[in-house]
Amino acid sequence: MTVSSPLVSPLFKNVGAIAYTFAMYALGIGLILVQPWQLNGLGVVLLVHALVLSATFTHEFIHGNIFKDRRLNAFWGQVMTHLNGGCYATWDALVEHHFNHHLHHADFVGFDFLKYFNTMNPWLRSIYVVLEWLYFPIFEFELRWRVILAPWLEPEKRSLRWRAIALMLYRTTLFILLAWISLKGLVLYFVAYISFVNIMRFADAFHHTYEYAIVGQAFPKRDRTYEQEHTFSNLVSIKYPWLNLLFLNFGYHNAHHHNMSCPWYELPELHQKLYSEKGGGLLPLPQLVSNYHHFRLYRLFSGQGDAILDEGTTPGSFTGGVGVSFLTPP
Template sequence: MVFTISTKVTSKIDTSYYLHHKKHLWNAIAIAYALGGYGSAIALILSNFWFNALGVVLLAHSLVISAYLSHEFMHGTIFAERKWNAVGGNIMLWLNGGCYARFKDLTQDHIAHHINRVDFASFDLQSWMHQLPVPIRRVTLALEWLHFPIVSFIFQWRSILAPFWEPRRHDEQKRLITILSIRSLLLIALALLSLKAVALYFLSYIGMITVLRFVDAFQHTYEAIPVGSPLPKRDYTYEQTNTFSNVISQRYWWLNLLLLNFGYHNAHHELMKCPWHSLHELDREVFTGEEVHYITLPELLGNYHRFRITRLFSDQGTAIDSQGNLQLETFYGAIGVSFLVKF
């Protein structure tokens, strides 16, 4: 696996600080929160009614943090050795449900997104939607209109079951059956303790998917390339022009820690080995803060709601007009959570 560093802007700064300076306490707190929050949330949703709401919120956020930690482990930013990043990544994937695909495969796919500067499409969503029987398509559209992420679940289950019908993934069948069996038994055990807890767990999981795909939707306007197709040549300018930093707040940088600084996406693409805890520093050093690529998540809430059906039948749209100005009216967004699903 090869990691590359842009020579356009990062050549002007001291990259060694971002590549080698680890804030171990920050990493420990994030990992402890994901694991401890998950365990505490399970206890809360098994408790009485007054603790259930807190449990749902804590579980959803713990799962979100576990997803973004999975992303950090894929980039090898937590530990110095690849094997320990793989261990940490597999643990986090087990929590958030991305464990059905192998960590190394998810990592390879995600790094390819960085190196090739494209989004990969496992299948043509628009054609698939049009081919659905009318009643099923109407139900699917109604659920998405209600902000139930049914298409994301379809993506996930399509990827999970792919080893049974994709020849190139047949070697994953035994592993998949084992994981499905273990997770099914754990779900049954939770149901025996409390059916209400199962419903609340599912509600939290929907919350995680909604947060992740809202953030993921507006970070790129790359073209989607079918897996296996010839790759177009894209340069640094294309990458940064079609990448957006959808932070929670530009003024109060610490609010972005709620999502492990994942919103500093231009900085992340500038130096993909920069750890999450230093992305706000890298962002300040590389950019002025006045670039057109900054769009806060509150600004994008309207687009996420307005184009919830449009994006099922279109590409991600455009966010920059011919004069180089931001135009949210045509920024439709993407569907799905790219780094948790095998292409």
């Protein structure tokens, strides 16, 4: 029986997957606190797994694809952001940011990334280059800190200062508590979180070849044809579709952009109906590992590149995007 089986109700699929996410998170926390290093390693893997699911569930809740009640979607979506760290942005900001991505067929950013890196102080830029080369996603963490500090940096968000302070206090308290229980556990949690950010960054990088659209500046009007031509389905596996559940079927991205109200468990069927196995910008993630590695610095300074697909080949010019997470609205 597959997850899309009509014998399993949508409510059961959703509640079961949500419960599984929390169970993996709790088990992961437990395992990073014990002594055997083998169990510590398993705990890190389970934490990464749970964090990835919490992020993709946040995406589903943004679209209102889990429950019929909009308030329930908003509540559980916010709960998920407390797992993955996206809670510093308001729920309304997350929803607005992501729906603008769909409605305007663009990756909206708060400032010109390319200009930012190319004109950065050389000493500071060298720090970014070294850390990014080492797979420490320093720019992604900068974007998260920009969200945290936005109430002090942007006058229109001043009313959110006490909210931001409360969130920082409660999350800092939890990290101090974790360190008090086990300093090793705190270090392993950060290893898991950094791994999670890298994995989601990899998944997000190759979904589109949209040009960055800077908030507040004019951008060209784009249609649905442009959207599909610049959207790609990055599946974990074509041969073993169940592996795509590792990202809650997030890789069926052309199908998702065709119908953003389609829930996660119906996306494989919709993809098959629309594109079969060769259409829909199909570009499996395993084929993009070398691109992600090779261009991990280049994409910071030169943009997303192109991905004109030839039969059976991986586009060598597809550098991938950066800073396009739905968890970090500008």
